[in-house]
Amino acid sequence: MASISSLYADIDQKNYKPVYLICGGAELLISEVVDYLIAEFQKDSLSSINVRQLDAEEVEPDDVIEEACTPPFFSDRRLLIVKNVDKWSQAAQKKLLPVLKNPPSFTVLVLIGESPAKLQTISTLLRKKNGLISAEAPRDRDLIGWIRKRAQAKGKNISGPAAAHLLELVGKDLRELSNALDKLIAYTDKTRNIEVKDVLDALNDIRTRSIFELTNAFGNRMLVTAIKSVRRLLETGESPLRIISMLDRQLRNIWQARVATQQGKSISDLAEIFSTPQWIAKKFATQSKNYTINEIKRAFELLYEADKLIKTTMVPSEDILELLIIKICSKQDMATTANNAGFLAAEE
Template identity: 30%
Template sequence: MKPEEFSKAVDKGELASLYLLYGDEPYLVERAVKKLLERAVDPSFRDFNLNVFYGNECKGDEVFSAAQTLPMFAERRVVLVKKGGELSAGAMEILLSYVQDPCPGTCLILQAEKVDGRKKFYAEFKKRGEAVEFKRPYENQLGPYVRDEVRAAGKKIDSAAAELLAYLVGNNLQELVSQIEKLCIYCGKKESIGVADVKAIVSDTKVESVFEFTDALGAKELPRALRMLTSLLQDGEAPLRILGAVSRHYRQLWQMRELLDRRLSPAELAKASGINPYFLKKVTDQARNYTVGELKQVFERMLELDLAFKSGALEGAAFERFVMDACRK
C-alpha cells in the first residue's frame, strides 16, 4: 500500500487489523502512526484501549495477550509496537501465530525504521496486513511536498517560494514543516505565500546561514566562505548537517556543469535540470566556476571529511581545509 492510499483509507475509516508502518523518514512514519491512532481509538477511552510496547524490550507473549484482549467501551483496541523492526526471534515466533489469525477487534501496528523482509514473521505480516513504506523525499520532490503541506494548512505558496524554502531547509521534513507553520502564522490572513515571506521567516534561522555558506563555496569566495563557516560552527550547527547541505549544493553544480558542457540553450537547461527559474542563473554561474574534474575532487574531499568527522578529527580545522581546497581558483 502506498502512503497516499493509506491516508485515503484511514480518512474513510477503512482500517485493517495489521499495519506495518516503516521507512527512512521518521517524521512521515510518526505522522502516519498518529493519524491511524486518531482514527482507530477514541481519545476518551485511550487509557483502556491503547497498549504501547517497544520491540527491543518487549516479550512476545505480552504483546500477544494485549492484542487478544477485548476493547472496553469501544469497538477496537490498538496495540502499537514501536521499534517494531527490533523484535527478538522469540517474540516473532510467538507473534507469528497471532499474525496468521489476528483478532478482528484489535489493530496491531508495528512502527519501524527498517525491517528484514527475509524473516518469516515480517514476510507473513506484509502478506496478511497492510505494509506502508515512507521514504525520504528526493530533492526534486521537496517543492511539491511544500506546496501540499501549505495547501493542507489552507494557504497557497508561489512555486519559486516553495522551491526557495525547500532549498534553504533541505529534506529534513521536521524542520521543513516547522518553517511552514511559521510562514502560515507570519502571513496571517494573507492567502498566498511569496518569496519575500520565505526570506523574512527563514533569514533568522541557522538554515539561512547554511544557504549563504554553500552560496559562497559555489562562487569560490574564500573569505566569505570561511567567515560563514566560523559563524555556523560557533552557533553550534552540526558539521555533518552543514556537510549534507554542501553535498546537495555541489550535486546541483555537477549536474549543471555536465549540461553546460552539452551546450544546451537556457530553456533546455531549465527543463533538463529541473531547477526552478528563481535559482537557475545563480546555479549556472557557479557551475561555470568548476570543471567536472574539479567537482570530482570536491566530492572526494567531502568523503574524506565525512570519515574525518566520524573518526573524531578536529572538525573546524578539517572543514577549513576543505573550504580552501574547494575555493581554489
C-alpha cells in the same frame, strides 16, 4: 506496497486492516499518521485505555502477542503500535507470524520499522494482505511539490519560486521543512499567498542567512566568505555533520548541472531536471562553470573524508570544516592535492 495516503483513507473511513507494517525512514510522515490514528481511536474509546504503544527494543515478540490478544476495555477494538520492529532478528520476527496470519478481530496492530530489508519475514506476509505501507521521504525532485501540497493543506498557496527558496534555505529534512513552513504560515497570518519575499522575511535570522551565504560562496568558490559562513553557523549551534550535508547537496546540484550543460541541455531543461524555477537552475549552471568534473570528484572525496574525521577523531570540527573549505574553494589546493586522498588526515 501501498502509500501512506492509503492508511489515512482507512482511518477516515474507519475501515481498518487487522495489521499494518509501516516501512521507511520518513520519521515525520510516520509520526503524523500514528498521531492521527491515535486521535481517531481515542474519539471512540475510553481515552488512552485502549491504545498501547511498545518499543521492540524494550519488549519481546511474546509480549506483543500477549498485548494483541488482550481484549479491549468497554470498546469494540483496541490499537497496538510497535515501533522498531526491524531491530528484531528474523527468528524473533517469525514468532509473530501466527498472530499476523490470524489476528484477533478486536485489535488493530501497527508495526513500524525503518529498514524494509530487515523486515522480509513480516513484509512478505503483509504485502499479500495489503497491510504493507511505504513511508519513504519524497525524492529530491518532488520536494517542492511536497512543500506546496503541505502548504495548501494548511490553507496557504506558496508559489513555486517561494517553495524552491524555502528548500534551498532549509534543506531536505522533512521535519525541518515542516517547522520552517509552519513559521512561514504564522508569519504571513491571514495572507493566503506566500511569495519569495515572505520566505526571506520570515526566515531572516543569522543561521538562515549563513546557510544561504555558505552554499552560494561554496558554489562560487568564494573562500573567505565560505569560511566566515561556516564559523557563523557553528556559533549558532549548527551541527558540523549537517554543514557537510549542505555542502554535499550543493555539490551534487553543481555536478548535475555540469554534466547536463556539457550534454547541451538548456536552462529550461535544467529547471525540469531539478524541478526548480529557471532562476535557480541558471544559478546552478553558472556555479558549475567554477568546477571541472575532476574537481567535483575530488570535492566529493574530501567531503567523505571530512565526514569520517568528524565522526571518528578528536580533531575540532571547526578546523576540519575550515580545511575542507580551503581545499575545495582554493583552485591551487585542488590542483596540488588532486592525487592526495589522505591530506585531511595528514593535517591533524
